[in-house]
Structure formats: C-alpha cells, structure tokens
Amino acid sequence: MTLKTLQYWLYTSSNTPLFYMNFYLWFSLKLGLSLYYGINVYLLVVGFMMWSFWEYTYHRFMMHGLKHTVYYYKLHGYHHSHPSKPAHIPLFQYILVSPAFFVAAYWTNPSYVFSYAVGHMCGLYCFETMHFAIHRDIDRKHISSRYHMYHHAHSNTAFCFTTPCFDILCGTFPKEAFAYNYLGVLPIPYFSFYGITDHGSGTKN
Numbered sequence: 141m142t143l144k145t146l147q148y149w150l151y152t153s154s155n156t157p158l159f160y161m162n163f164y165l166w167f168s169l170k171l172g173l174s175l176y177y178g179i180n181v182y183l184l185v186v187g188f189m190m191w192s193f194w195e196y197t198y199h200r201f202m203m204h205g206l207k208h209t210v211y212y213y214k215l216h217g218y219h220h221s222h223p224s225k226p227a228h229i230p231l232f233q234y235i236l237v238s239p240a241f242f243v244a245a246y247w248t249n250p251s252y253v254f255s256y257a258v259g260h261m262c263g264l265y266c267f268e269t270m271h272f273a274i275h276r277d278i279d280r281k282h283i284s285s286r287y288h289m290y291h292h293a294h295s296n297t298a299f300c301f302t303t304p305c306f307d308i309l310c311g312t313f314p315k316e317a318f319a320y321n322y323l324g325v326l327p328i329p330y331f332s333f334y335g336i337t338d339h340g341s342g343t344k345n
Contacts, residue, residue: 149231159228159268166234167261170241174254177245187256189327191263196306200299207295228268266329267302274301284333290317302329304336 149158174184245253270284277285284301291298297314300306305327307313308320316339323335 156228156272158231162231162234163261163265163268166238167258167265170254170257170261173245173250174258177251177254179258180251180255183252183255184259184262187259187261188263188329189259190256191260191267192300192303192327192329193306194260195263195267195302196300196310200310200312204295204299229264263302263329270302270330282333283336283338284330286338287314287318287333287336290314303327303332305332 174180241253241257271288274282274285274288280286280289287298287304288301291301294314297312298304298307299312303326304313304318304320304324308325313320318336318338320337321335324332325335326332
C-alpha cells in the first residue's frame with residue numbers, strides 16, 4: 141500500500157462503502173464488548189441522546205473553528221463547496237476518538253463505557269443516514285433538509301441537524317427563518333424536528 145493510498149483511506153469522506161465498512165467494524169467491536177461486560181440499557185440510551193451534543197460541539201468549534209486555517213477545506217470546507225457529494229466522517233477521526241473509550245473502560249466500569257459507546261454509535265448512524273438523505277432531498281420536502289441547507293447558506297447558525305436542541309440551548313438557532321415548540325428542545329435525533337416549523341411555509345417535518 142502506497143502512502144497516497146493510505147492517506148486516501150484515512151482522510152476520504154466521500155467513499156460510502158468505506159464508511160459503512162469502518163462503521164460496522166467499530167460498532168461490532170463495541171457492541172460485542174458491551175455484551176461481554178453486561179450491557180446497561182440506561183447508559184446506551186444516554187449515549188444515543190448525547191450524540192447530538194457531540195455533533196454540535198464538534199461541528200461548531202472544531203470544523204468551523206478551523207475556518208481560517210489550512211485544515212478547514214479538507215476537514216469541512218470541501219463539503220460546503222460541494223454539498224451534493226457524499227460527506228461521511230473519515231476513518232482517521234474514528235482512530236483518534238475510539239481509543240478514549242478503551243482507556244475509560246480500563247480505568248472505570250467497562251459495562252458502562254461500552255454501553256454508552258454503543259448508544260453513541262447509534263446516534264452517529266442516525267447522523268450519517270440523515271445527512272446522506274438531506275443532501276438527496278433535492279425538493280427540500282423535509283424540514284430537517286431545509287434546516288441543514290440553511291446552515292450551508294449561513295454557516296454561523298444551525299450547526300446540529302440531527303436535532304435542533306443544542307442550537308436552541310446555545311443561541312445558534314436561526315429564529316429569523318424557523319420557529320420551535322417544546323418537541324424541538326428534545327435531544328432525540330429526527331423526532332425533535334416535529335417541533336420545528338419554517339417561516340416560509342409554516343410546515344413541519
């Protein structure tokens with residue numbers, strides 16, 4: 141394997157089969173370990189519900205935080221420039237993040253850690269499938285599609301498209317274009333968009 145090939149495998153975000161292969165590898169490993177140590181359903185649900193917090197934090201402060209650096213275009217700017225192309229979380233980011241779960245499991249309760257990790261991966265799967273669907277919703281039929289594409293046009297707002305919860309809580313919800321009710325504040329991927337309307341159409345998801 142050449143260095144160029146290795147770099148492609150590590151950094152590409154547009155190879156959908158590679159994403160699924162990588163995702164199922166890590167998911168199977170964490171699920172297997174959670175079953176081995178005893179799965180904790182409560183922590184699994186917490187991990188799932190907390191995914192959108194990590195999505196918001198990483199998207200806003202890491203991806204857009206590097207906006208004026210040489211890394212931004214490769215990490216995220218390319219997606220904003222070519223929104224119709226697939227954009228998955230690349231393999232190198234899994235390699236950076238996943239060891240933290242194994243370190244935490246060594247020093248704490250592995251049942252808790254890996255149960256949380258499985259929930260986190262379920263949230264990640266919702267993120268990836270929603271993102272893929274949004275960029276193929278050409279007619280913008282769904283409110284989640286319109287919400288995310290608003291971010292593409294106004295990159296300092298609407299950072300979290302699995303749920304608008306953390307945009308609402310952190311002051312980056314685009315009030316000039318959308319409105320929300322109590323459902324929109326729930327950190328539940330996809331479901332919370334039933335609490336969002338846009339001012340243009342007044343329609344929900």
